[in-house]
Amino acid sequence: MGMIGGGKDAFIGAIHRIAANMDGQIELVCGALSMHPEIAQESGRLLFLPEDRIYNTYDELFKAEAQKPADERMDFVTIVTPNFAHFAPAMQALENGFNVVIEKPITFTLEEAQQLKAKVDETGLLLLLTHTYSGYPMVKEAKQIIKSGKLGKVRKIYVEYIQGWLSRLSEREEGNAGAAWRTDPKKSGKSGCMGDIGTHAAHLAEYISGLKITELNASLNIVVDGRMLDDDGAVLLRFEEGATGTLIASQVAAGEENALKIRVYGEEGSLEWAQMEPNTLTLKWIDKPAETLRAGSNYAGRLSTYATSNCRTPGGHPEGYLEAFGNLYRNFALTLSAKIAGEEPKAEWLDFPSVEDGIRGMAFINNVVASNGSNEKWTKYTI
Amino acid sequence: MGMIGGGKDAFIGAIHRIAANMDGQIELVCGALSMHPEIAQESGRLLFLPEDRIYNTYDELFKAEAQKPADERMDFVTIVTPNFAHFAPAMQALENGFNVVIEKPITFTLEEAQQLKAKVDETGLLLLLTHTYSGYPMVKEAKQIIKSGKLGKVRKIYVEYIQGWLSRLSEREEGNAGAAWRTDPKKSGKSGCMGDIGTHAAHLAEYISGLKITELNASLNIVVDGRMLDDDGAVLLRFEEGATGTLIASQVAAGEENALKIRVYGEEGSLEWAQMEPNTLTLKWIDKPAETLRAGSNYAGRLSTYATSNCRTPGGHPEGYLEAFGNLYRNFALTLSAKIAGEEPKAEWLDFPSVEDGIRGMAFINNVVASNGSNEKWTKYTI
Amino acid sequence: MGMIGGGKDAFIGAIHRIAANMDGQIELVCGALSMHPEIAQESGRLLFLPEDRIYNTYDELFKAEAQKPADERMDFVTIVTPNFAHFAPAMQALENGFNVVIEKPITFTLEEAQQLKAKVDETGLLLLLTHTYSGYPMVKEAKQIIKSGKLGKVRKIYVEYIQGWLSRLSEREEGNAGAAWRTDPKKSGKSGCMGDIGTHAAHLAEYISGLKITELNASLNIVVDGRMLDDDGAVLLRFEEGATGTLIASQVAAGEENALKIRVYGEEGSLEWAQMEPNTLTLKWIDKPAETLRAGSNYAGRLSTYATSNCRTPGGHPEGYLEAFGNLYRNFALTLSAKIAGEEPKAEWLDFPSVEDGIRGMAFINNVVASNGSNEKWTKYTI
């Protein structure tokens, strides 16, 4: 694996490396780790990269790697730059025959995402979009439970993603780099909070329920004076097949950490999952006691292979965010290995977020922003 | 105390009697407990009422009680009939000089509520509206914390009230009387779920935050085929002073019991309270660890007298719904006793829901139904 | 009902009155509420007792009440004096033909408890010992589950009762009357913490499991300097049929409220109940997901009538300590009414703690104190 962005002080780059390292199947072999050559060089050395594979730009990286023999060059590249700088390296990667891992949101605009999809379709290469939360085993179990029909037809979906870390004007007052680019429309895109975390919530809702959003009624807020993008919002949702729901996202919910939570209600029962205690999935029933499913358990085969194949430890040994992230990488890598070996990847491995999810993420942002600007109650979800 | 409605088999009547009984300061002395004379008589006997104070109609009750000397007649009357039958007995009570306790929603229409308020103002009598949830000590503490400014200016309010008991068409299939009248527009009013439980949620939000709703954007659903009133809905809210929020209410959330929960976010921190574990109030802060306040504790005087005076047991001996209900009655009775004795009631006693809250409840229903019927995103909250 | 002790500032007397009042079936009609005549008189007036039934001593009370006609005199008397003053009035009550409710521990010594049992057997009168915690519906459900064999043979019982209110030398420093008599061997008996709360824990373990303690290995501590009785201790337990367990009790666990909790493990699964969230009973299984049973629910008949008949509200409307206490009184009163009416009481009503439980409580204290004083590891539990 190669990496673009993710130099020494970048939070998300380090997370990607831990996730990729975790299972001992992926090795970081090269990188263009910063747009600042000194940082790129220093970061590369800290990561024990060979001197000649520490690149100063991604142009250099693609050129050099593409010229290596197939068994020496990187198999894929991970792009962990700010949003505005996703598209160009991703296209270049695909054009040079490299598979791609990319942070969400996939691009800066929907149009770019669509171009990327066209290129993916054309090249047949793999693209992993790191919607981390769908890598949790109990999220996968939730999806399978809905799919099985055990809860009956889905009626309601409540999803919320609540953080407090932008409760103050951190982007200016504290010189917080992560806050700065995320709240800057030139780097982040047309939405702040909804783009950064609302898209995760929307993805989770569609992923678990298997239903797509068809209409929405959004209201965005800039709560902290002086901020340039929304830091809070709520959306009423209509889904396929008549389900309805709400999506709440906030980055100014003082005191909250990273409270992503989803509840899905069917005719016969419901499920509830919260990211901050991710190893537990609660099922509630009309006529039976609530049940608690736990990652790492199996219950004599009751849990699906989608859950069990994404656990590394037995029940009661908690796995967390990094393992969920690792699951994305592992499934991507297993799929890639199978492909390289000319074998059929398992369905469980293929279950990672792709360029299609990236397009829906960009469309979600567009539709939410459009609805927020409209006096009409409901906006049709369009792509 | 006298009682209108609440004959044997009526759920809420029994609850009112337990709540009133609890502290040994209120005695049930008479009743017109059912519109069916035999049930009225039988119910009265089961409650050890004297034969001559078991009435068959509330007309009889008011006539007979009003003629008794002041120290013999009932001090107040509790009305626990279905919604459509609140107004007439309440008016008659006030006209006959009796204080009134009344189940929410206060009346069938906003106009009736306003007439009731006029009569209350004219007579100077007391009216208690049983928004039970504001009787919990930690709800009272929450209100005082917001009022104190410790959390800073309020920015966000999330309130939700989720039940599952109407997940099936219970009003027809199972001969469930409570379900039947609650889903019948002729008995319940123009809203089902929002009238029955949405009003509780709205009251709680306004009570704790001290802010009134100014605009709303509502969407109601009839989820179960064949039902005549909304059984589900969501409302985006705007409050005074720039706060925003969401209100979710559902009676078709399969597997949920009575999940009323509120979160209020200020500039410096937030609070969270959930009715199903009512003795706990959680405070979260930007720069400090979260704190857990517990009913029955005092923390060397840190809890307000509004909380401590509404507890009966020390910390760790859980109080529940009936005690919260009992607090409404106790505060009402203490205020009434003070008034009778010509003394000034304490501020803590006066802190019970009144006819003004009833008017806001009716207006909430009206505004939600209006917004639901409108294509415009936002509807101004009017009374 | 009459009451001995429980004058105006006594905590537990007020609790008994709320519990007895709750269901409108029991009325306080007389009392000897304090050993100080002025307090007895004042307390009686505050409780609206008729002047001629406010007694200054329990001798007076029994003499006067016994002379009244059967339909006027009290049906039973509640004794809520400190431990050392339980026996004499209880004997006198029984000798005068009155049924008895008594706070635990039943007496000051085991011998007194045995005499009381002999008198109960002789007179055929009823005695209720207020081990409150066995009045919770989910405790009753737990007992029925064990009895049903669903968990298989019981192997392990862990019970703990942890409080922090005696973390300081409150009996002297703060003039705390409750602390003072509880830590005084002349008023409380030969054990402090184990007598006050250890007995509750032991009762709960035996009640739920249906197994009696046969051997124990105890270690008691006086943690706070200057205290005269144990304020902390732990006991290893052996039960009938080969089960083993531990009992932990402490009143110096700083920061704890009233943390009574029990876990019972069988061959196939286990149950867990904690008093501070009493409406929930958790079942865990070897091969199935854990289940959460909730008071007020029924699950299409799955909960036993022992649980359902001890609930007043539907699921999600929490009941608490006072309702559990009320259940003891209600079941006692229903049994008494049936007896008076010459009818057979239901098994559910008879399920209240009796004089036999009182004897085991006193024996538990004796055995724990004996074991604590012995160098031998195991002490046979003797009565």
Next chain:
Amino acid sequence: MGMIGGGKDAFIGAIHRIAANMDGQIELVCGALSMHPEIAQESGRLLFLPEDRIYNTYDELFKAEAQKPADERMDFVTIVTPNFAHFAPAMQALENGFNVVIEKPITFTLEEAQQLKAKVDETGLLLLLTHTYSGYPMVKEAKQIIKSGKLGKVRKIYVEYIQGWLSRLSEREEGNAGAAWRTDPKKSGKSGCMGDIGTHAAHLAEYISGLKITELNASLNIVVDGRMLDDDGAVLLRFEEGATGTLIASQVAAGEENALKIRVYGEEGSLEWAQMEPNTLTLKWIDKPAETLRAGSNYAGRLSTYATSNCRTPGGHPEGYLEAFGNLYRNFALTLSAKIAGEEPKAEWLDFPSVEDGIRGMAFINNVVASNGSNEKWTKYTI
């Protein structure tokens, strides 16, 4: 790093590799992964080891690695064989100049552990004993809080470690290899449950409190018929400075996963930590509301550097068991790197379990088994 044991189906070997891999600072370079040559070879290939560094025995491994130049040979070796096979390779490693990572319990007997300590002292090499649970950031925070004196003098320690996975005779009925050797005295040692998990609990109690056990009163049980070693037990504990406590361990607690939990009570407050939700540390106080500390947070510098330096993600992105394990490896590796570089390691890095902890673990087993076999209540803890 090299590895002895941990072939392809061994659970704990895989865990060690994930933990070591996690931060990209440690690379597996060689191994003698199984006593069966074919498995050793196959396992090595699956892990991408160079052919010439896949050894069939640890003798071969040490001989070959020791002959390599310093910058090529492995820096340390990890021993993950069953208990009885720890000592010999560990001694050989030290004698050949290799640092050692070793699974607990450190050896088969106390005597071996003492010999190992002598060799560690003699060689000055590093030894890491993987008491994983002390690698959790909130466990480290707990230790620092106690050390700071904020809770006052420690009075009580309750520690419990409860599992259910040996509720059936799995060692025979299901051909479970892990169950088989753990319950075989020839492979596991003189204690089963207490050796396997009781030692973790004892280590955690001593680590957090900073107090050593001085006396104990133990009772062990073989609950499942046919088992050869204890599968359950409880120990009353006395610690230095007058603190007392209890330790409960069970592997037959049907339905439990891996429930390690500790509570420590001081004069002013207490702390509580549970491994199954490891990112939370609860503090309770006599006169203040309980506080919840969360891993990944900092609270404006309130958390110690021992906690913060052992987190990889911000608050609300849960870390788990593998990260705790990774912390042991990371601190060990950082200490080793510092040593190699001739620098002083930070105190935070040095905070990993060592040979001294291994000796206490073996002594704990000895003392518990001795106490269990004695009729005397208390056994002095001796080494």
